[in-house]
Amino acid sequence: MLDASHIPQRPLRAPSDVMRLSRMGAMFPTRLSFLRSLTRRLASEGAVLSRPVWNIDADGFGHAVYSIEYSGHTYSLVAISTDLPDDLRTDRVIATAWDSSYVLFDGVPSTEDVARIAENAPKQEAGRFSEKELVLSRANKSVRLFSHVVQALRNGRQPDEKSIRDVGYLMRTTAVYGNGKFGIADRALIADRPGLGAPFAAEMLTVWMIRNFTHDLVEHVGGAPLDRHLKRHLGIGNSTGLGMAPFLVSHPVLLNNWMAVRETALARVRAVEKLSAAQIDRLQALAVRATQHLSEWSVPDPEHNARIRALESEFNAFCDAHLTSDGLRGQCPLDDIMQVADQHSPALQELTAALLIEPFGDLVDGLTECMGDPFGPLCRPFSDTQELRSSIETHFDWALQIDFEATENQRQFWYVSEEKLEPRLGDRFAEPGAELESPLDIGRQVQRLYRDLPSAAQPTGAFRAAYPHHEMAIGRVGMVSTYPYSEIRDNLIGHECLPIDMLRCKLSFFGASKFDPKSDRWTRITLCQGAPLPDELTPQKADDWWLPVFQS
Amino acid sequence: MSFSVNEIQSLCIKAARGAGASSGCADRFGAAATRHLFANRDARDLLTALAKLPLGPVATLPALVDGLLLLQTNVEMPKDATKALVESYVEALPFRTQQCEAENDLLRAQIDTSQPAVPIKCKRLEVPATVLNALKTLAAKTYVPASDASRIAGAGAGLTDND
Numbered sequence: 001m002l003d004a005s006h007i008p009q010r011p012l013r014a015p016s017d018v019m020r021l022s023r024m025g026a027m028f029p030t031r032l033s034f035l036r037s038l039t040r041r042l043a044s045e046g047a048v049l050s051r052p053v054w055n056i057d058a059d060g061f062g063h064a065v066y067s068i069e070y071s072g073h074t075y076s077l078v079a080i081s082t083d084l085p086d087d088l089r090t091d092r093v094i095a096t097a098w099d100s101s102y103v104l105f106d107g108v109p110s111t112e113d114v115a116r117i118a119e120n121a122p123k124q125e126a127g128r129f130s131e132k133e134l135v136l137s138r139a140n141k142s143v144r145l146f147s148h149v150v151q152a153l154r155n156g157r158q159p160d161e162k163s164i165r166d167v168g169y170l171m172r173t174t175a176v177y178g179n180g181k182f183g184i185a186d187r188a189l190i191a192d193r194p195g196l197g198a199p200f201a202a203e204m205l206t207v208w209m210i211r212n213f214t215h216d217l218v219e220h221v222g223g224a225p226l227d228r229h230l231k232r233h234l235g236i237g238n239s240t241g242l243g244m245a246p247f248l249v250s251h252p253v254l255l256n257n258w259m260a261v262r263e264t265a266l267a268r269v270r271a272v273e274k275l276s277a278a279q280i281d282r283l284q285a286l287a288v289r290a291t292q293h294l295s296e297w298s299v300p301d302p303e304h305n306a307r308i309r310a311l312e313s314e315f316n317a318f319c320d321a322h323l324t325s326d327g328l329r330g331q332c333p334l335d336d337i338m339q340v341a342d343q344h345s346p347a348l349q350e351l352t353a354a355l356l357i358e359p360f361g362d363l364v365d366g367l368t369e370c371m372g373d374p375f376g377p378l379c380r381p382f383s384d385t386q387e388l389r390s391s392i393e394t395h396f397d398w399a400l401q402i403d404f405e406a407t408e409n410q411r412q413f414w415y416v417s418e419e420k421l422e423p424r425l426g427d428r429f430a431e432p433g434a435e436l437e438s439p440l441d442i443g444r445q446v447q448r449l450y451r452d453l454p455s456a457a458q459p460t461g462a463f464r465a466a467y468p469h470h471e472m473a474i475g476r477v478g479m480v481s482t483y484p485y486s487e488i489r490d491n492l493i494g495h496e497c498l499p500i501d502m503l504r505c506k507l508s509f510f511g512a513s514k515f516d517p518k519s520d521r522w523t524r525i526t527l528c529q530g531a532p533l534p535d536e537l538t539p540q541k542a543d544d545w546w547l548p549v550f551q552s
Numbered sequence: 553m554s555f556s557v558n559e560i561q562s563l564c565i566k567a568a569r570g571a572g573a574s575s576g577c578a579d580r581f582g583a584a585a586t587r588h589l590f591a592n593r594d595a596r597d598l599l600t601a602l603a604k605l606p607l608g609p610v611a612t613l614p615a616l617v618d619g620l621l622l623l624q625t626n627v628e629m630p631k632d633a634t635k636a637l638v639e640s641y642v643e644a645l646p647f648r649t650q651q652c653e654a655e656n657d658l659l660r661a662q663i664d665t666s667q668p669a670v671p672i673k674c675k676r677l678e679v680p681a682t683v684l685n686a687l688k689t690l691a692a693k694t695y696v697p698a699s700d701a702s703r704i705a706g707a708g709a710g711l712t713d714n715d
């Protein structure tokens with residue numbers, strides 16, 4: 001990044017605007033996304049992926065080991081491919097078997113390690129793992145596309161380009177576990193290592209390596225290589241459901257840091273006084289790519305597809321009118337562009353924000369160092385209840401205005417299922433279990449806290465001793481006072497809360513694209529589409545894959 | 553049996569909620585419990601504390617130890633918590649504990665609020681089987697059994713999630 005003692009920036013967009021579900025649900029990946037950071041770093045190191053073990057039979061079943069040296073440590077992907085009957089294949093967390101399972105291993109696994117992993121990884125949550133395992137995952141085939149590609153290769157030809165473009169992946173992960181789940185290593189054990197301090201770095205490395213395995217697998221079963229441009233367009237699909245949504249609430253410092261970094265990046269590019277001819281050309285080229293990406297993004301759900309088509313139309317018109325050479329030649333042109341974008345839909349605003357950040361790696365890439373949370377919440381307690389009251393009125397004004405007695409404002413409740421110990425969302429008035437509600441009703445909790453505050457100032461210690469049930473609410477008010485982007489400013493138990501808005505926010509930070517919502521509770525996405533292949537990890541080739549498009 | 557720190561923290565948070573703690577108190581208990589086990593303190597302290605809910609140290613220690621962050625170096629030791637458990641709560645504060653000792657009925661502690669706490673780093677956390685089973689039993693009280701309605705309404709419902 002540019003070595004400047006002070007980098008000018010415009011004011012950041014306010015949390016009251018940014019931390020809304022409707023905007024979070026319209027986010028796009030940026031160059032700050034975790035997969036982009038990973039591939040930049042892999043490329044800067046000239047990392048080499050090797051495959052020391054390939055024990056896969058002619059039908060594609062068995063196991064393989066890939067290894068990569070990354071920032072001074074060796075990591076290995078152990079991949080197990082299983083013959084799964086079609087009637088057992090499901091993306092739901094309640095599945096008990098998968099087409100493939102994976103572990104990211106710390107180092108190079110011994111024969112005994114591989115045997116132990118081969119025994120446990122296919123069991124996933126029912127298996128047990130050690131601190132040598134860093135990430136646990138599983139994936140199912142896109143059966144139609146996988147079969148089509150195999151058949152085409154066996155017949156001596158390349159698969160149909162339309163199928164590759166429309167589906168975009170050979171396999172879908174349905175969970176990627178890290179940080180101590182099911183006995184794997186705690187994140188704290190590896191977070192100090194160069195390259196793994198970034199959020200979800202180990203998980204992103206795993207997904208990138210899994211993608212390569214799916215390419216190798218289909219080429220092996222098909223008996224011929226895939227054309228490079230087809231392989232590059234084949235990412236890893238992912239089915240993401242409710243399980244991911246509570247993360248944004250339970251990790252407020254991380255959420256704050258991700259959002260604050262992105263907003264700071266936008267504020268910096270908005271402060272750029274004049275663009276060079278090369279920067280103008282680059283922005284316009286990226287805008288063309290974005291319009292092509294939108295045109296290639298179609299989903300089966302008619303309502304969501306209509307929204308994508310509307311954004312496509314809106315963005316095309318916006319680019320024609322404003323992303324012109326004249327429009328980009330003035331003083332602080334990107335600030336002007338965003339001000340115009342603010343008159344349009346949140347989806348267009350978010351797409352434009354991502355576009356404007358993209359050409360300015362020198363200004364913003366260093367901010368990614370601030371996206372982690374190495375310390376936990378560094379909040380000081382309120383000294384008295386008046387300070388607490390004032391903070392609620394400042395940061396939770398949105399919650400104070402909601403009538404939580406109204407049925408529709410408390411329609412939903414979050415809970416953990418006994419069946420699979422995973423988060424679910426229920427209808428409070430139609431399903432049992434609301435008495436065991438998970439504490440995602442932050443707005444309601446803070447309102448209740450506010451109502452119990454004494455009119456005269458009192459030491460918070462005495463108040464907390466009298467009201468221990470307000471501990472979480474007090475903590476959240478303290479949190480947002482220190483971390484302004486830490487709180488989603490919407491009612492997460494109201495009927496209008498759409499969990500996929502939360503999923504899209506987090507997944508956009510991963511670097512996901514081609515969101516394909518299947519309901520308001522789960523979505524398919526594609527990761528690593530357009531990402532560099534293992535032999536493309538050079539700084540020249542590895543970092544130009546924002547909003548990938550199919551290259552014929 | 554040994555576990556990751558995160559597994560045990562998650563389990564302890566759920567166990568505290570299952571025992572009747574509020575969500576915020578449960579979160580603080582989870583953080584303190586991992587400090588307690590990491591320091592090889594008596595794991596039975598955890599169950600003793602949970603058994604006193606809705607009263608007792610799980611409900612009162614968060615506010616008590618936070619008093620140390622408000623420039624109070626001495627706070628009154630609670631009578632219903634072991635010194636070891638109180639130390640665990642102090643060490644679970646977000647800032648670095650420089651000194652923590654009980655003298656008579658007072659807890660003396662020095663917290664350096666200019667430094668974050670040192671994170672727990674251990675490969676495995678050991679939990680005695682009896683304590684583990686008790687925690688699991690309490691945690692299970694927070695899980696909602698499936699019903700036909702919940703299964704149909706849940707994520708990825710139906711058979712439409714394959715292609």
